[in-house]
């Protein structure tokens with residue numbers, strides 16, 4: 001697969017913002033501590049003062065003990081279920097879509113628009129690996145993913161490389177795995193928010209430092225864009241001849257929150273259906289993608305992607321049943 005642009009969301013978790021959770025605690029405290037706010041003669045300031053502290057959560061010792069502090073951005077936690085490591089992405093705001101001064105954006109990356117993620121979430125530090133998929137299969141009895149592509153390139157368990165990301169997972173395969181792991185696929189907005197990790201640039205570092213892609217994922221460095229221009233039908237075979245393919249995770253530099261291989265290595269399915277015009281009508285908080293569609297979104301670029309498409313805002317779309325040698329995923333959600 002070169003970069004043909006051959007794509008949508010079912011995830012609608014109930015949202016309760018941290019802000020409203022805190023407000024709820026304050027209200028309960030006030031009911032439990034019937035301080036008179038009317039007493040103004042002898043100790044005029046004390047009642048309102050204490051009520052204010054309670055409202056601010058400063059006297060909420062009991063509640064604080066019940067509710068551990070939120071993880072810090074980039075904090076990691078291992079998921080005992082799938083053996084994968086997850087990274088904390090805090091609630092926050094960012095600009096989604098075409099990055100400032102990025103001359104390579106396609107029409108569907110615009111308009112860039114403000115998005116708020118109202119709940120922090122855990123997201124895979126890496127794409128799901130062969131090792132994790134083996135554990136999934138051992139527990140569920142699911143069939144193995146493809147062992148080879150049409151060129152004979154060994155994939156998945158046949159690649160004998162446990163640290164490689166799985167490939168040729170269809171969208172349903174990815175959804176089912178994440179569900180088994182106690183998680184879900186990230187929304188497209190969550191994915192881009194976590195990929196940026198606070199950066200407004202089209203990449204979180206120099207492309208060769210952060211990503212496996214067409215030029216660098218084989219035995220020898222190549223000019224993948226040049227090869228593609230020269231003879232598009234031969235492109236995939238030429239990459240195969242050069243040994244290009246998925247690579248073990250965590251060898252390239254991570255982004256600011258410690259996410260590896262989010263650009264490059266494998267495309268990552270996200271929850272959303274695809275619509276080229278969605279950014280024009282996307283809601284400002286926790287967008288979930290179009291309600292219906294025929295194709296899903298993939299993000300981040302892969303080992304066979306041309307350099308100009310290795311960008312955090314780039315959107316690929318494919319039918320959700322496609323099992324392609326560069327398509328993987330990572331999970332996100334609440335991790336207990």
Ligand SMILES: [Ca+2]
Nearest residue numbers: 261262266300
């Ligand atoms: Ca990736």
